[in-house]
Amino acid sequence: MNIYVDILFWIRQKKWLLVALIYGMVMHHGVTPPADLNPAAYDALIIISMALILIITEPLPLPAIAIFMLFMQVVLGIDTANNVASSFMNDAVFFIMGSLMLAVAIVSQGLDKRLALGIIKLTGHQTWRIVAGFTAISAILASFIGEHTVAAMMMPVGLTLVRYAHKDPRKVAGLTAALLFSIAYGATIGSIGTPSGGGRNVIMLNYLTEFGAGSVSYLEWMKYVYPMVLFQIPFTVMIILWTFKPEQSNLDTAVRKLVVEVARAGKIKGREWLAIILFALVFLGWVFLSEDFGLGIIALVGVFLYLAFGLVEWNELNRKTNWGVILLFGAAISIGIQMNQTGAAEWVAGVIINNLSRVIHSPEVLTGSVSVLLTGFMSNILSSSATVAVVGPIVLDLGGDKILIGFTTAIASAFGYFTAVAAPACTIIYSSGLVRSKDFLRAGWKMGILSILSLLGLALFWWPVLR
Amino acid sequence: MKHSPKIIPDTLKFLTAVSSSEYSGPTLKMGSLIASVFDADLGVVYVGEKANEFHGSSVNLTRHNLDNWNIIHPGLETLKWALKELQTYAPENKALGGIKFNSDHVYEEDGRVRVLLPEEKGGRIELILREGELVDQLRKEIQLEGYDLAIIGGSKNKRHLAHSIIQYLPSSVLVLQKFKPRKQYKLLLLVDDSQATRKSVAWGALIAEKLDWPVRTLTVSKTRHFGPGYQGAADQAKAYFESRNIEVEQFFLTGDPVNTFAEFAGDDHMIIMGASTLNPIKQLLFGSKPIKTLARTDVPILIIR
Structure with a gap:
């Protein structure tokens, strides 16, 4: 009898794997591909839709889904094993690998305590100023060192303030949410x-080069996109304060206790200076050398330097880096490249345009709205980087200026404000157990409107000045 | 009917699932009480939500960093609270009272985090942190440690959870629906001619003795005729309780079993019944008496496997 229970339980846990496999078999063997779609492109679409089912429903660990995407390309005859292997590893994957390792190296230096002092010196004790300081510093730092690194460093500062503000954080739920959401x-x-702000930006840059749309330098990216970051900061602060209404308007005692705790770390040490200098070098490398060497290679040089100077141990990097995610992005980019090479991406883009052009007549509006809405929606159920890896090849084939569409898509992939899964920073604050899913909805819709309007403003008023 | 080692083993292990200090107090209290009734080892497990796998390493990195600031995982906070509560429930237990929670003394093994407690003092208490889907994690924990009973609180998503818990957890299950620790309950023992009834009677007797709760045995038949199997089982149960000086009343009712159980139980009984012996596939498709009873009632229910 137990064996039946075990089998039923396995089916319960893996039902979406079975759904994906049955869907794949029916589509491959039972459905005739559209006449204008070649068999390899059709199979690439089957693999990507099966992978999407598996990624969203998680019946398997991510590395297993990555391996599935790789071997299916060969099994279904889309490409040879060697070609699949070479499309699997590229500079975008190097960047994701390097950025995850750099995050471990930077966070382990204890620079968050310096950061806490710096922010408090800037903002003072008033709650609204602290929320504004958290938002601005997080935004500016994340644009260079990546949001996951910043959130990992800022979380202890935020939670320590909450802990000192009240013994029970639930009694100051508004203040807690305001600090964590900032x-x-x-x-x-x-x-x-900037490109180094998130893996998705680098994936998009990689697609732009791969699909022959040209290359975009680090500074060019900043020129096009950074104004939107600066524009959104004050409005984000207003939205957070309006939504969560902190119970205390002054955090005098909490700040004093935080300063005492942080002061125990003493003066900034040589090791910490070295960590900052090494990151500054990596940053300069990204700005000035990335067109020649690639963002990923420079990130890996940074990792090498941190290891060479003994600022981090390999064991620590190995233990705290999620190698499964790296595998998955490698596989997703590989299938993304196949979507382009087989013509699958162009076919999907054609279907979207043919259907929507009956409703939306302007090609620019159609392309822009499809890329923003599709990317924004997918980001909230998948994850921002995975969305760009999957949707990127399709939106780049929608027509219009590929580089601007690339920017639009990368920007829209950050509109994952509604759920805890889209952005690493949102998942991190959710893991504290102090904010609820509905908090993301309460503030998320306001952030969504702000970001869509900001992007519209950027596209209508700023980009024409630069083109 | 003898309280033989075959019916209730000499050494028992119970597992209590807690979710937060806010909601899990009654569950933990009853878990502690039931464990003391049976002189069982007690495991306390916190099952938290697992972070999206894409960002899992970022969450872990943050948690490592939070450790440096002495801010511990919310699950460890809950386990720390649970240990403190267990100490207040049993102040006479000097060994338990001497244990101090140390969030640095944790050990990752078999996909879970175990809080290490001093062996000589805390050998009979386990504090476990797991992340993932509740039923999956409880099942893994029960299989790993061989727990005899899982004690869990009621859930808002009752119908869906009732099915999964009863069908898939490989131990007896006590679901504390709307349980109030200070309330005087009566034990309602559902008796039929199945093997599980013997075990239910033995468990019921121990609980009734220790908590001083009166017992009612209820036998329900769909027809007016109660066969010799039903009648015999009910009489044996009554005799067993009486032999242990436990106050017992016997009821025979006719009707749909699940509706009758639910109506009879009202809101002042704790139900004890045996697990279904139906084929698991039939249980999945059509449900079973325990599954339907759990879904229909709002009182604590102990299902003996």
């Missing part, structure tokens, strides 16, 4: 600012 939303709006 970190998460600050880091999220900042992550679009």
Whole structure:
């Protein structure tokens, strides 16, 4: 009898794997592909839709889904094993790998205590100023070192303030949410600012080069996108304060206790200076050398330097880096490239345009709204980087200026304000157990409107000046 | 009917699932009480939501960093609270009272985090942190440690959870629906001719003795005729309780079993019944008496496997 229970339980846990497999078999064997779609492109679409089912429903660990995407390309004859292997590893994957390792190296230096002091010196003790300081600092730092690194460093500062403000954080739920969301939303709006702000930006840059749309330098990206980061900061602060209404208008005692705690770390040490200098070098490398060497290689040089100077141990990097995510992005980019090469992306883009052009007549509006709405929606159920890896090849084939569409898509992938899954910073604050899913909805819709309007303003008024 | 080691083993292990200090107080209190009734080892497990796998390493990195600021995982906070509560429930237990929670003394193994407690003092208490889907994690924990009973609180998503808990957890299950620790309950023992009834009677007797709760045995038949199996089982149960000087009343009712159980139980009984012996596939498709009873009632229910 137990064996039946075990089998039923396995089916319960893996039902979406079975759904994906049955869907794949029916589509491959039972459905005739559209006449204008070649068999390899059709199979690429089957693999990507099966992978989407698996990623969203999580019946398997991510590395297993990555492996599935890789071997299916060969099994279905889309490409040879060697070609799949070479499309799997590229500079975008190097960047994601390097940025995850750099995050471990930077966070382990204890620079968050310096950061806490710096912010408090800037903002003073008033709650609204602290929320504003958290949002602005998170946004600006995240635009350079990535939102996951910033959220990991800022969370202890935020939670320590909450803990000192009241013994039971639930009694100051508004203040707790305001401080934590200022970190998460600050880091999220900042992550679009430069290519190194998030893996998704680098994936998009990689697609632009891969699909022959040309290359975009680090500074060019900043020129196009950074104004939106700066524009959104004050409005994000207003939205957070309006939504969560902190119970205390002054955090005098909490700030004093925080300063005492942080002061125990003593003066800034040589090791910490070295960590800052090394990151500054990496940053300069991204700005001035990335066109020649690639953002990923420079990130890896940074990791090498941190290891060489003994600022971080390999064991620590190995233990705290999620190698499964790296595998998944490698596989997703690989299938994304196949979507382009087989013509699958162009076919999907054609279907979207043919159907929507009956409703939306302006090609620019159609392309822009499809890329923003599709990317924004997918980001909230998938994850921002995975969305760009999957949707990127399709939106780049929608027509119009590929580079601007690329910017639009990368920016829209940061509109994952509604759920805890989209952005790493949102997942991080959610893991504290002090904010609820509905808090993301309460503030998320306001942030969504702000971001869509900001992007519209950027596209209508700023980009024409630069083109 | 003898209280033989076959019916209730000499050494028992119970598992109590807690979610937060706000909601899990009654569950933990009853878990502690039931464990003391059976002189069982007690595991306390916190099952938290697992972070989206994409951002799992960022969450872990943050948690490592929070450790440096002495801010511990919310699950460990809950386990720390649970240990403190267990100490207040049993102040006479000097060994338990001497244990101090140390969030640095944790050990990751078998996909879970175990809080290490001093062996000589805390050997009979386990504090476990797991992340993932509740039924999956409880099942893994029960299989790993061989727990005999899982004690869980009621849930808003009752119908869906009732099915999964009863069908898939490989131990007896006590679901504390709307449980009030200070309330004087009566034990309602559902008796039929199945093997599980013998075990239910033995468990019921121990609980009734220790908590001084009166017992009512209820036998329900769909027809007016009660066969010798039903009648015999009910009489044996009554005799067993009486032999242990436990106040017992016997009821025979006719009707749909689940509706009758639910109506009879009202809001002042704790139900004890045996697990279904139906084929698991039939249980999945059509449900079973325990599954339907759990879904229909709002009182604590102990299902013996």
